[in-house]
Amino acid sequence: MLTQVPLEHILLLSAALFTIGVLAVITKRHAVVVLMGIELIFNAANLNLVAFSRHDPQMMQGQMFSLFVILVAAAEAAVALAIVLRVYQHFKTANLNEVVS
């Protein structure tokens, strides 16, 4: 039943999620929301990888790659949030426009 979903529709959903992530990164001022936009961009890329991996049933390279992307995204989020907390303690704000030395 699901095999009838065309590949283009999955790719278009991924493009929409990527666009929303880019919009969040550009328009938001709070550092944590910018991080959330970056997570959304990671998810869009992963969706592409998994969608193409459906046509590669023996090797599963897309799914393996998406697992490593999830892993690196988790490491990135941990380090970035630690940096955001340090910035907040130092500047008393997490607003990216007010973080000036």
Add this chain to the structure above:
Amino acid sequence: MLFYVFALLAIVSGAYMVLTRNLLYAGFSLLLTLLSVAAIYVLLFADFVAVTQLMVYVGGVLVLILFGIMLSSRVHDKSVMSENVNVGWGITIALLTLIGLGYTIWQAGFSSLPWLQQTDTDVLAGQKSTVQLIGIKLMTDFVLPFEIASLLLLIALMGAAYIATDKQKV
């Protein structure tokens, strides 16, 4: 079709994440987006990736983000709100990106590519789960990236703990 329900849910909650100015609402709508993407992974025969998404993103990264929101904003004086900047430019760039990506996907014609057409996805529908195959792959073909990933996680853990410690109190 179930796929379109979850796709609509993902896009709507993602759009709400951008539109709302309350940081906590943005965090919880990101939760809904991540859950819908996990459901779409299940529908695309990627059950192990879906479970990993649930455990790592929903259980780990999102909790971390909520902690970050609560620790980096003064909740009592209404500064959990965040203002928007560059709205005009942001919408312009996002629309251009969406149009460009959509046009490219439409023009590329992936469905008519030979290696996509000759694979029968019924092979995947027949097998029960991808866990065994992914385990074998991780221990044979992908063992070096697996080990490097463990090293990277260790470095990230130590680095995050070192950065976040308060140096004055220690």
